[in-house]
Amino acid sequence: MTLDIEVKGLGVSYGREKAVDGVSLKLPGGKIYGLLGRNGSGKTTLLSVLASFREQSEGEVRIGGEAPFENAAIVNQVCFIQENGHIAEGYRVKDAVKLAASCWPNWDEAMAQRLLEHYQLPQKKRIQSLSRGMKSALGVAVGLASRAPITIFDEVYLGMDAPSRYSFYEELLRDYMEHPRTFILSTHLIDEVSNLFEEVIILDQGRLLLQEETESLRQRGVSVTGPAALVDEFAAGLNILGEQRLGGMKSVTVYGELGPERERQAHAQGLELGPVPLQDLFVHLTKKGGGKR
Numbered sequence: 625m626t627l628d629i630e631v632k633g634l635g636v637s638y639g640r641e642k643a644v645d646g647v648s649l650k651l652p653g654g655k656i657y658g659l660l661g662r663n664g665s666g667k668t669t670l671l672s673v674l675a676s677f678r679e680q681s682e683g684e685v686r687i688g689g690e691a692p693f694e695n696a697a698i699v700n701q702v703c704f705i706q707e708n709g710h711i712a713e714g715y716r717v718k719d720a721v722k723l724a725a726s727c728w729p730n731w732d733e734a735m736a737q738r739l740l741e742h743y744q745l746p747q748k749k750r751i752q753s754l755s756r757g758m759k760s761a762l763g764v765a766v767g768l769a770s771r772a773p774i775t776i777f778d779e780v781y782l783g784m785d786a787p788s789r790y791s792f793y794e795e796l797l798r799d800y801m802e803h804p805r806t807f808i809l810s811t812h813l814i815d816e817v818s819n820l821f822e823e824v825i826i827l828d829q830g831r832l833l834l835q836e837e838t839e840s841l842r843q844r845g846v847s848v849t850g851p852a853a854l855v856d857e858f859a860a861g862l863n864i865l866g867e868q869r870l871g872g873m874k875s876v877t878v879y880g881e882l883g884p885e886r887e888r889q890a891h892a893q894g895l896e897l898g899p900v901p902l903q904d905l906f907v908h909l910t911k912k913g914g915g916k917r
């Protein structure tokens with residue numbers, strides 16, 4: 625089962641501060657979305673509203689056509705896993721998993737047990753005594769095993785070491801292929817996770833900066849690699865986002881399309897053109913004072 629999400633003119637205020645301001649989004653069910661934004665841009669606040677943890681101050685939210693807040697029919701269709709989680713700290717791991725199993729109707733117990741073993745989570749330990757990475761891994765195990773039609777991971781993998789994170793990405797993709805549903809992943813580890821994203825949503829100071837398919841976003845830039853002197857000459861006057869040097873070779877990241885004439889010129893000079901890391905585009909687009917779009 626998949627559920628569509630629609631958000632219209634969403635606003636969330638904390639006192640006088642607007643954390644989310646006039647955000648409208650349509651997220652058709654059955655895709656993996658990446659939610660990006662700088663610190664304090666409103667990601668967690670937006671996700672909390674989608675997960676019915678918080679009610680919006682303005683605008684409308686519809687999940688499967690229904691308003692989610694205090695709606696029992698929707699609450700158990702959305703699994704929201706946060707980095708400093710809402711899992712009861714005093715519980716033992718096995719009891720927290722039992723509790724989770726009772727919350728989500730599509731719960732896959734075999735998967736939960738397999739992931740607990742994979743991440744070497746001690747069933748009898750209390751959550752408060754787990755390391756940060758182990759708590760993250762528990763969140764990941766619960767989120768995946770929930771099989772909730774909308775599963776949200778809010779920076780949950782930050783505490784995990786690299787092998788654990790990579791295995792999480794693989795598990796997520798495999799399970800998504802077998803059981804299509806909506807995933808929303810908020811992350812600051814953009815390049816590491818971006819291959820999973822079908823669409824990217826960027827929030828900037830509480831507002832929606834863009835919602836775009838990942839592939840089309842990547843095409844907003846190009847990397848040019850070759851001998852340093854040639855690359856410098858070729859890139860002069862272009863909008864450079866970043867550069868890397870290795871010996872006599874250089875790679876620059878250019879914002880904007882080159883166009884066929886310049887592409888021919890690059891090829892004729894033996895320069896290599898390639899895709900731009902999403903992270904570089906993100907940094908550019910969310911630069912203070914507003915990136916050039």
Ligand SMILES: Nc1ncnc2c1ncn2[C@@H]1O[C@H](COP(=O)(O)OP(=O)(O)OP(=O)(O)O)[C@@H](O)[C@H]1O
Pocket residue numbers: 638641642643661662663664665666667668669670
């Ligand atoms: N409970 C709260 N009370 C008051 N202000 C809050 C509260 N939660 C968040 N805010 C404020 O709302 C804004 C958005 O915060 P939010 O946590 O949604 O951002 P974020 O994009 O998830 O940030 P980060 O990437 O740092 O986790 C920030 O200015 C933050 O200070």
